[in-house]
Amino acid sequence: MNNSLIVKVVSQKMVPFIIMLGASIILHGAATPGGGFQGGVVIGAAYILFALGIDAKTARLRLPVIKVKIVESAGVLIYAFTGLGGILLGSNFLANKIVLFPPQGEPGGLFGGGTLIPITIGVGIHVACTVASLYYAFVEYEGEPKPDKETE
Amino acid sequence: MKRSVAVILFAVFAVCMIVVVLHLYPVGDPRLPGYADFIPAEIPSEEIPRRADSVATYYNRNSARDVGGTCVIASVILDYRGYDTLYEATVLFTAVIACLALIGKDHHHE
Numbered sequence: 001m002n003n004s005l006i007v008k009v010v011s012q013k014m015v016p017f018i019i020m021l022g023a024s025i026i027l028h029g030a031a032t033p034g035g036g037f038q039g040g041v042v043i044g045a046a047y048i049l050f051a052l053g054i055d056a057k058t059a060r061l062r063l064p065v066i067k068v069k070i071v072e073s074a075g076v077l078i079y080a081f082t083g084l085g086g087i088l089l090g091s092n093f094l095a096n097k098i099v100l101f102p103p104q105g106e107p108g109g110l111f112g113g114g115t116l117i118p119i120t121i122g123v124g125i126h127v128a129c130t131v132a133s134l135y136y137a138f139v140e141y142e143g144e145p146k147p148d149k150e151t152e
Numbered sequence: 153m154k155r156s157v158a159v160i161l162f163a164v165f166a167v168c169m170i171v172v173v174l175h176l177y178p179v180g181d182p183r184l185p186g187y188a189d190f191i192p193a194e195i196p197s198e199e200i201p202r203r204a205d206s207v208a209t210y211y212n213r214n215s216a217r218d219v220g221g222t223c224v225i226a227s228v229i230l231d232y233r234g235y236d237t238l239y240e241a242t243v244l245f246t247a248v249i250a251c252l253a254l255i256g257k258d259h260h261h262e
Contacts, residue, residue, distance in 0.1 A: 030221035035230075069252075076245050079238055094234040096219060104220055113221035119230050123241055130248050137252050 011053030018046035022128070029120035030113030036123025043124070044131025056139050065136055068129050075126025082118045 025039030051059035085102070086095030096114045097104070104114045111117055215227040229237050 029230075030223060030226050032223055033225065035223075035226050072245070072248070076241050079241060083234070083238065094231070094238075096231055113219055113226065113231070115234075116219065116221050116226055116230050119234070119237075120226070123237070126241055126245065130244060133248060133252060137255050 008053050011049050015046050015050045018049065019043055022046065022124070026120055026124035027110060027117070029124075030116035031110060036120040037127050039120075040124040040127025041131060043128035044135075047128070047132045048135050051135065051139075060136070063132065065133070068133050068136070072126055072129035072133060075122045075124070075129065078122030078125070079119050082115050082122065086115075 022039045022042035025034040025042060026036055029035035029039070047059075047063065050062075082102075083094040086093055086098075089095075091098045094115065096116075102114060102118060104112070106112055211224055211228055211232065215224045215232075216222060219227040219231045221227050221231075
């Protein structure tokens with residue numbers, strides 16, 4: 001597989017489209033079925049496909065582990081700080097309609113849910129980085145994928 | 153001493169839990185909140201509006217007004233049950249950190 005040009009090219013060309021699909025699922029979390037967890041897994045799978053197409057070392061250089069960990073923590077913090085906005089405006093944690101934070105859009109639209117959109121984006125970022133970092137951990141544990149000499 | 157305190161505490165909690173379980177409705181009872189939309193035929197019709205005012209029916213009817221999103225499931229898990237999802241994400245985060253600490257390699261000492 002390491003020498004297959006078709007696998008390499010197709011996997012690299014597919015990655016932006018899969019990421020767009022995942023972002024679409026995340027951003028429509030308040031309007032349609034789907035949401036942060038599902039869209040995040042799609043984006044994480046896109047990264048795994050990207051890392052499988054080229055070798056793991058190059059993929060690790062493109063997206064370093066420390067950046068993944070920072071962004072992963074930021075995903076949970078987006079959720080928590082969205083909830084803190086309710087406290088700062090004088091209501092309870094994760095208050096939505098009462099304090100009108102964040103600004104409410106048209107009901108049924110993309111931003112109709114108020115806190116739903118920042119929460120969904122935070123969860124999506126978190127889950128995508130979770131999948132990517134777990135892939136990192138397992139690949140490092142198993143070692144570099146070695147080229148299979150017998151099939152050549 | 154410690155052991156007897158532990159035994160007494162265990163007995164107290166066990167009695168509390170057994171009493172609570174004895175006061176629950178049986179499984180499948182239509183008086184349970186989850187069975188709001190299931191109305192048996194023997195219920196008189198004047199009881200139906202009161203019976204339909206339960207949590208599932210409330211979410212279905214009012215989530216668009218309370219939250220604003222059209223997806224009722226997203227409204228429930230992210231707004232009505234927002235604390236649950238927040239700690240669910242935190243549990244996932246903790247699990248990943250534990251996985252990385254156990255099997256991940258430390259890049260700073262390579």
